[in-house]
Amino acid sequence: MTETGDRVGLPCPSCAPGEETVHEVLRPGGQATVRCTDCDHTHKAEIPEEETIDLTIVVSQDGESFSTEMEVPAEGGVETGEEFVVDTEDALMQVRITGIELGPEHRVEDAAIASVETLWTRAVDNVSVDVTLHPKDGDADRTRSVRVNVPGDMEFVVGETVEFGDEEFTIEGLHIRDDAPEYRHEKLDHAGDMAYAKDLKRIYGRDESLTAWSAW
Numbered sequence: 001m002t003e004t005g006d007r008v009g010l011p012c013p014s015c016a017p018g019e020e021t022v023h024e025v026l027r028p029g030g031q032a033t034v035r036c037t038d039c040d041h042t043h044k045a046e047i048p049e050e051e052t053i054d055l056t057i058v059v060s061q062d063g064e065s066f067s068t069e070m071e072v073p074a075e076g077g078v079e080t081g082e083e084f085v086v087d088t089e090d091a092l093m094q095v096r097i098t099g100i101e102l103g104p105e106h107r108v109e110d111a112a113i114a115s116v117e118t119l120w121t122r123a124v125d126n127v128s129v130d131v132t133l134h135p136k137d138g139d140a141d142r143t144r145s146v147r148v149n150v151p152g153d154m155e156f157v158v159g160e161t162v163e164f165g166d167e168e169f170t171i172e173g174l175h176i177r178d179d180a181p182e183y184r185h186e187k188l189d190h191a192g193d194m195a196y197a198k199d200l201k202r203i204y205g206r207d208e209s210l211t212a213w214s215a216w
Contacts, residue, residue, distance in 0.1 A: 002025055002028045002032065002047050002049075003025065003028055004025055004026065004027065004028060005024065005025060006024075006025045006028075007022050007023065007024055007025070007037075008022075008023050008025060008034070008047055009021070009022060009023070010023045010034060010036075010045050010047070012036040012038065012039065012041055012043075013041070013043055014036065014039050014041035014043075015036060015038055015039040015041065016036075016038065021036055021037065021038045022036075022037045022038070023035060023036055023037065023045070024037055025047070026042065028047075030046065031044045031045070031046060032044070032045055032046070032047050034047075050073050050074075050075075051073070051074040051075070052071045052072060052073055052074055053071070053072060053074045053113070053114060054069050054070070054071055055069065055070055055071075055072050055113070055116060055118075055119060056068075056069055056117065056118045056119070057069070057070055057086055057095075057118070057119045057121060058118060058119070058120050058121065059086060059088070059093060059095055059121050059122075059123055060098070060120070060121065060122045060123065061093075061122070061123035062128050066088075068086065068088050068089075070086060070087060072113060073113070074113065074114050075113070075114075076112075076113050077110060077111060077112050077113055078097060078100060078110065078111060078113055078116065078119065079097070079100070079109060079110035079111075080097050080098060080099065080100060080109050080110070080179065081096065081097060081179060081180075081181055082096070082097045083095065083096045083097075083124060084097075086121070093123050093125060094123070094124050094125035094152065095121035095122060095123050095124060096121060096122050096124045096179060096198070097119055097120070097121055098120050098121060098122050098179045099119070099120030100116055100119060100120070101116070101117050101118040101119075101120065102115055102116060102117055103117055122179065123152075124152040124198035125151070125152050126149065126150070126151055126152060127149070127150065127151075127152045127197050127198050127200075128147050128148070128149050129147065129148050129150065129156075129197055129200050129202070129203055130145060130146075130147055130201075130202045130203070131145065131146050131147065131148060131167075131169065131202070131203045131204075131205060132144075132145050132202060132203070132204050132205070133145070133146065133167075133169050133205050133206070133207040133209075134204075134205075134206065134207060135206075135207050136206060136207065136208075144207070146164075146167055148164045148167070148203075150164075150197045151197065152196065152197055152198030153196055153197070153198065154196065154197040155194050155195075155196060155197075156171055156174060156194065156195055156196075156197060156200065156203060157171060157192060157193065157194045158171050158172065158173065158174060158188060158189060158190060158191055158192060158193040158194075159171065159191040159192060161208060166209060167209050168207075168208040168209045169205035169206060169207055169208050169209065170205055170206045170208055171203060171204075171205050172189065172204050172205055172206055173187060173188065173189040173203070173204035173205075174187070174188040174189075174193060174195045174200060174203060174204075175187050175200065175201045175202040175203070175204070176188065176195060176199055176200065176201065177199055177200060177201045178201075180195075180198075180199035180200075181199070183195060183199070
């Protein structure tokens with residue numbers, strides 16, 4: 001249902017009778033009172049209700065997943081890699097589409113939303129990233145792995161030194177996830193190369209932590 005403050009596209013009898021402009025809803029109803037944001041003309045108009053469908057969405061986060069349903073516009077399309085906000089019972093979550101299922105064993109890269117049975121997604125607002133750390137002396141036997149929990153839009157840059165609690169390391173390489181938007185390469189290892197945490201499968205770094213050099 002349209003509410004006060006919503007913005008809708010409608011023809012304006014004052015400045016654009018033959019095309020739609022953005023209008024602000026001042027008073028909803030059968031004949032709503034709206035104001036054109038281009039010329040400030042206020043008038044009455046019938047706002048067509050948007051047709052919606054219920055869509056099943058599977059959200060994956062840190063190795064676990066759950067299913068929810070969301071009401072979405074029936075028109076338009078979706079494709080893998082797109083991000084949107086899922087309104088769950090517990091929280092609002094930013095997710096990225098990783099799979100589009102039209103039916104059993106039938107997955108596609110893009111589709112009309114009305115034909116989609118299930119959207120498979122991954123939470124990207126807060127993510128866990130695996131980090132492989134090797135010691136300064138190059139001793140492979142002392143290579144270790146840690147995991148950092150960070151905001152999805154946090155930037156990691158090759159050549160920079162970062163700290164997470166007791167962990168400190170210099171980034172030497174970034175391994176990009178398969179579902180990430182287009183990057184120059186799957187693995188980035190040149191100084192200044194940057195990727196967002198939500199796009200990373202793994203970080204490779206040189207261990208700078210003091211605890212890493214303890215004999216015990």
